[in-house]
Amino acid sequence: MNFSTSATDGFIDLRSDTVTRPTPAMRAAMAEAVVGDDQNGEDPTVNELERRSAELMGKDAAVFMPSGIMGNLSSMLAHCGRGDEIIVGDQSHIVWYEASGAAAVGGITPRTVPTSSDGTLPLDLVEAMINPRFPGSSATAAIAIENTHNRCGGTVLSLDYLAELKAVANNHGLPVHMDGARIFNAAAYLGVPASAIAAHATSVQFCFSKGLAAPVGSMVVGDAAFIESVRYQRKLLGGAMRQSGVLAAPALVGLNEMVDRLPEDHIRARVIAETIAEYPAYTINLDTVQTNLVIFKTIRNQEEVIAALKERNVLASNMGSRGIRMVTHYEITDMHIEQVVSALKDIAHA
Template identity: 45%
Template sequence: MAYVVDLRSDTVTKPTQAMKHAMVNSALGDDVYREDPTVNALESKLAALLGKQAALFVPSGTMANLIATMVHCNKRGSEAIVGNLSHIYKYEVGGAAHVAGVLLSTVANKPDGTFDLEELERRIRGDNIHEPITSMVAVENTHNVCGGKALPLKFLDDLGVVCKKYSLPLHMDGARLFNASEYLQVPARRVVRDCDSVSVCFSKGLSAPVGSALVGSCHFIEQARRVRKMLGGGMRQAGVLAGAALVALQEVVPQLALDHKRANILARTIEGMFLKSFSVDVENQHTNIVLVTISKDSSLTAEQVLQRLEQVCLAETQGDCKTTNDEGVIVKATEFDPKTIRFTLHREITDEDLWLAIMKITYVFKELHAAEK
């Protein structure tokens, strides 16, 4: 048996004791009739927290983004402009095209998760009979593929000005919005100030078992409510889930800084190994996601490294790379592309887990690097 440190994603987090208690004890009603007091409490609390008029509890982040796209792009022949590395574009199964009939046009994401605003302006279409109708711009904050980067407030402010100039709704995929707010050291309402809609996930680093929410004006949320029903996302006694999400806001948001600190320690340790094959951009390490880049000159692939991290060999357990119970250590991580590995820190990773993960990663990286020479 080996001890597993699971750094694949913050979505692997399970509900806390307080969440389980809330799931059993929260007051319930039929949320499609708007009679679930726990869902209503969650929606009011989140709307107030983000400085918007209303919120809507939905089953997933993917559905939240799709609903926002369908509300903002409600004319046939609409397009939404998104980053080419955004979750909406890369990982939501093409729902905008398939379900909403919306064309996703991309602008190139920079390594910090932003994009060029002049390029955006060039891409916004005017009133031309040959072209689709630009109806939404979306950003992702923190930006997952860019390594959990919090978008700079200056960028968001400037983007807000551009969107207003063209009367374009601005949507934020804020699956990890509270990580951005923690990193920037400003309240979440400041981060989303210029956004017309925001999606927030409770089931990632916030550790709730299920659930996301959309936030915006009363008018936007009323339309979103209809679209949610159409997509089959109208849940009945959803207070069972909203109760856990309320606890997530109260109990887990204040702890996100710990995940960021641990991610920083991991990033600095990898950088401190000075191995040419593996690099981390420590200066731009913002939140709970650590990206490791495998050098182009190396023949190693992310898949090979991940496979090795999931194996335990006799030599490592004969040395120090083991738990106090003499168990070998397995580290699980995610391949972003053939040369990029993602480690994600989250509430279930303790200081001891981090230490074991660091031992294993150090052992494996040094071994693979030595074998290449």
Template identity: 50%
Template sequence: MTHIIDLRSDTVTRPTSEMRAAMAAAEVGDDVFGDDPTVNLLEARAASLVGKEAALFVPSGTMANLVALLTHATPGDEVILGDQSHIFQYEVGGVARIAGLLTRTLHNREDGTLDIDEFAEAIRPQTIHSPGTKLLCLENTHNRCGGAPIEPAIIERLSAVAHEHGLEVHLDGARLFNAAIALGCPARAIAAPCDSVTFCFSKGLGAPVGSVLCGSRDFIERARRNRKLLGGGMRQAGVLAAAALYAIDHHIDRLADDHANARRLANGLAELGPFRPNLPRTNIVVVEILRGTPEQWLADFAEAGVLAVPFGRGRIRMVTHLDVSSADTEEALARISRIVEARIA
């Protein structure tokens, strides 16, 4: 049976045997009552990692972002975010359907950033005619911009303009530690200018479930109520928190391996002819299809045991992660090379 090399996302990672052991040994309690010691420890550790006062463990990154939106703003307020942002593209319109917020989208440049002058001009005061802008949402790394890591200085400049106009700033840091490793700086330096920040345990960090929302103590207390509103109050969640703690302790530095494998994958694909990949700085390879269609290539890849996903018109995405070794990367390239040769012949 062909070994499947799954490059669809870093969410497909499975807990290691050591992580499973940590989960089995976890001390637990009822987290809604605040009684789960493992969740409490995780929230304290997570807050410290990003330089915030407190944190809230939630089931998913989508819920973490939605809880942040609900906590920062009230229905009818306006939020500014990038037109390629995960909140706008992939979270089922929760910003409008559930949080009741008006979205003002700005163009995301190729590196995932926003133009600071365009942002400043987009901010609206609350008047009898306009809703008033209350929140800026940023993303780091930027998924649809090829996993681009955003420099702390850029986040600082955008946040300074936001704060000057009375806005708060939320950072969707689903892959925050990929950004920190790629930029060679602590995660807290990236998060410092932001009022709230999320990051996921179930992507590159390799845990099976969970994300965290971090901010001030007052913010997190209000966020806890919104988590309950969304049905995110878990009970003996220490079993999941133990996996996240293990990931923090063992899986951050190794993200550099995923980045190296992504670069090797992109370089190899670029040599084959039909593909134009980005030059990945983290673990996301976005490939423009120059000949054929994404659907045809993805079907051929899948038949050869290499899984990827469509990613907009004429593009596919491949993501390296904990369960893809350097040998797997080479094997994926070898299989794809044989597919290309067969097509050309």
């Protein structure tokens, strides 16, 4: 059986790192996974993945999620009650791409703070947005941040910034939730273990299905009582699974085999970005190209440029007012990058 075909075979698919398909080692691990009923806590592969994840992030406990969005939503539901507020960046994935789950499902009001181009939320604005709990008022129950930041082009929050944000949150007794879908990319950029980043957040959601190339799944980590609550919210949302060891097994392969290779993706993204920067047909802020995402604008119609790239076998995604996005991942080789570079040059000259 040929496992490698997909609707986009033959293309250099830079739309997202979510397009990666499980490696042969992942498929073998899925076939061989020892499984049990996870809702009874009896799936040894899920248990092992949760244990490893908590350990890697330096937290007490972890719970395996079917998706990053469910991880973020379950975490927000665990941090906030109905009628509470969450402070979140106006460019965050939570605000743009998560079907307004916090509001729609949890009755939680997102109080948005303008996201700076580096993905940070200005601390004075965060502090000014905090609504204390008193009768007749809704109250801030959590602060959410994103690291790396998708709509900012994969930017990484510095440890200093995270420490300052944590201090603001602590002063007001608030938890910090980190949407760390790509936290291992952030760790690779900073040259620190992921736990050094996670130390500044109360809870972290991270994905196996992006740079780690596993087919499905995310993890939420935090202290034991919080994770119990997140486990309950996962059940409420219909995300509690059964023999999910078949999904945890490739995620474990991702942790073992994909984390250390992420800097390769960053180097390749940088090559694309530097090519883009050479041509007046495009604009890019090279400072934001820190990890595996490249977002740029064009003086031409964005759709036309995406179509022109596709004619040259390169798939990119349209991020609307943010620009065109290209994402490198383990299926993208140096040879592909050469083709992407020549497609970009060709279009710039057209």
